[in-house]
Amino acid sequence: MNCTVIGVIKGKHAAAISVAAAFLWAAPAASDTAFITNQSSEDLTVVDLDSGAVRHTTAIGGKPAGIAVGRHWGAPPQSVYVVSPDSKTLNILDGEGLQVQSRVALPGGPLGIAVHPSGKPVYVADWYGSRLWAIDPDAGIIIGEVATGESPSGIAVTPDGAKVLSADRDSNQVTIADTETLLGLAQIPVGTRPFGITIDKTGERAYTADVGSNTVTVIDISTAEVVGRVPTGERPYAVALAGGKGFVTDQYADTVTVFDLQTLEVIDRLDVGEYPEGIDVSKDGRSVIVANWFSNAISVIDVDTLTVTREIEVGDGPRAFGLFIGE
Template sequence: MTAPATARTPEFIHTAVGLGPEGLALDPARRRGYVSCPRSNEVVAFDLDGGGMLGRVDVGREPIPVIYDPTGDRIFTADARSDTVSVIDAATFALLAQVPVAEYPAGLGFDEQRRKLYCGNTAGSSVTVIDVDRLEVLDHTPAALGAGSIAIDPVQGLVYCSNFMDDTITVLDADTHEARGDIRVGAAPCKVTIDAGRRRLYVANSLVATLGVVDLDTGRVVDEYPIGGAPVGIMARPVDEVVYAADRGSGELVVIDTRDGATLARLPVGNGPGDVVWAEDTGIVYVSNAGSCSVTRVADPRASDPRRAATEATQAETTDGAACAVPWATPAVAPHPLIGKPMPAFALPDMTTGEIRTIEEWQGKKYILNFFASW
């Protein structure tokens, strides 16, 4: 079926990057994107226009979120298994420093006006505040278990930290770093994003597959929209009154109407999508696919009539001229050499008691391992 002439169809380009890509940040001036790759312990630079990988730099173990500071021209990533924030020079793509934080940092938020970086420490149940210019830790503020993704409201000067294991959002004062209270939301809030103009905070409740809506002025949950699957990453696009959700469960980019919660489109991207960002200058959307080891570039077809075009988009052709039998086909990735091998020995701290647990405890039994990273 061919889309009508009044609607443009989405165009997909897939760029192979490192292992398990998660966090995304954009550098429009250089036409670069940055993606963290937790399984290969690196940050990768890629061409925003679909030309492939441009470079890579080793950081700490299991980097999850990525932030780009255009004023300082630096890239920041939180290394969950190293308990550090790595700092990268964007001009040279060299590692500049690693700032110690608390246990298992899995989320970052950047306040460009105050020149502060907020780091959500998942196992440390806290938020670390860093001066991005001096690279100094300013404060450690208690949050709750599973502290991760962070969003900043520039209007009221408040910081919102999602607590994945506690089903709450901790609210902090951006100037004093003091806690202002908690907002109870849906199960497993994995990502938060803000639409300051509409005075809304959107929350990806991953375990109940919903998009929570919080009124920033009252601090109350005012709505909850079904998404389906397991939403992990979200990003608001106020100009079109939509929120993009990376649905890890279905492998789709979900477009949600913020006026009534209607699903406008479900666009298959790659396996295990995790983060989603959009470029203000071009309107193009980028999605990281942890299971496909790729970043998908989706040329947004909704500029003139976003809702009709989103629902009518049915097929696409990659912009490099190579036709795809399936427009969202992802690049082939060789299986990991450990697949099919005996499970290696490992030990991890229990997130509730702190006790070290080893795989030997379940030897000879049937069990399920559920690895879920939140930021």
């Protein structure tokens, strides 16, 4: 495979953590942390969501965009993964996002990222190569590839870890693949230019943000069929799910479209910052956090009242494409 470890700053994680130990371990209460990739300032802003304070700013480089937070078998340590498209690297940070521990060089056009529920592999989309890489983050090597359509963007893994899905923007489709064999299971036509993709907690449905057609496409994963579409604001980017509702960032409209997950009817459109992109949900499901690329801030939305409760300044050009909420 065409992959090299540029540098290892800290030792490798333990090879495995037993499932039994994971169930016995109990973490103390901790506030949620938002890890926000800032493309223009080429860094990562670490935000305490309880206080709204910026804990740290970490230099990344390479115009970082894609972000994912992962654990081994649900237990510590947490790791933070950042994709830098310009330097073609996967940056692996410690669980607090304070230091880059290692960097893995990738060919092509790395962009979207997701982590297997077990903690590895890490999946990265190759925008130019019509593929996903499966990467062992401990060894810093590519261990396999998944063939996709053109320009794979967002990636999501089912909660049971059995399937990985990619939104193939220039093929107007979603690829579903088996995570064990890395073989494709289905390719599903969706709206025009799908970018972000999100899977619900049950692993039953996937939701794509279709940038070109101003829709969200709803997919039944088990049958690989489209079961609905939702109209959005202009240029939807990504989707988050909370409180029985879907939340969609509308880039050109500076809004978040809210829809009912059962009826797929639009409930509201909320004004947020300028050019909203990345979106994720707090651990307790009560807040949705939006990264506003042109406003250099994140917006915090109350899921029940559908109001913006806070704006927090971050770096220059926040994108936060992926699941960016950790502890």
